[in-house]
Amino acid sequence: MATEAGVFFALWLQKPWRIAAANPSSRRLADAVAAQVDWSRPGPVLELGAGTGSLTRGLVRAGCPPERIIAVEREPDLARLLRQAVPRVTVIEADAREIARHPTVADQSFCAVVSSLPIKWFSVAAQEAVIRPCLERLGPGGRFIQLTNAFCSPLPIGKLGIVGCEVARIWLNLPPAQIWCYWDAAVRSRGR
Template structure:
């Protein structure tokens, strides 16, 4: 990770500390954990809040082509960087909740959503809209991946129940700053041998 990326992230955090999850980009171990269940058959993938593209590069390393990635980023400073690094990806500038609602077509369902958004800082109504919009564009066996620095899933249990979702903690990395956990959020009823189906379908079992 370059010093220039760290500086861009720090400046963005200083402008909007409640909209940026951390003062530094996520580390490679968190990126590996966020994407470890994903593979080429997990495409297409929607990434929310890619920042400087740490998770995006990890998705590429898992074999997911840039053309199968849609990146939604609010911070204008990150947009030219993302378009230069991932020229074949679709890069959309705007608030993730708003872009999900109005800017993304329904014709090809996403098989995974990878979120770098600071969900605990969102208003409850905005979080509800975001989850609803993502579910509206997520394949039936797809999943929403979210990291958190807190002790529990950042989507409240009552909201999970209201949407018919389950959240499973798939791992924790202490070798990130700050230490983080990753949750897979998926629809109830999709299981393999009693376990939730990873994004990309039953071929991953």
């Protein structure tokens, strides 16, 4: 039987621009991402581009009940593995750019959003389609937490009307990764 890493790698060989990484995130990176979530906030955690669940398991290790996680993954093979790996998580097999229209997400208020989507490769319109509905459902103080492998913001801050900064750099990952957090610029400037 193929391992999670084997399925991930095979998919990456077929669709490198869509999968965006040759291997799942390391445990160290997943724990660093989970540490960025403000667990005192109410609501579910939305995870975008969940893959085989490396970051999902990091959220669970941090104490998040699986029932509190809504994970979005576009690739059917990865979504199937994710359902098996972390059974009580709500897995939505969908394109994150259309997430605002999904009934499970439409009326939610999120504790946090965790994204490992290859968002720096999206068009600005597609980035907007992902981040705007997330920021609206996060509300004041809610963080959109994004992984990247570049030493600069993976999102064009000025064009999207957001503010953001790098909050952690994880060398023990292949390749080394950075974690960025973003907020709505209008909400931040009102001091909330």
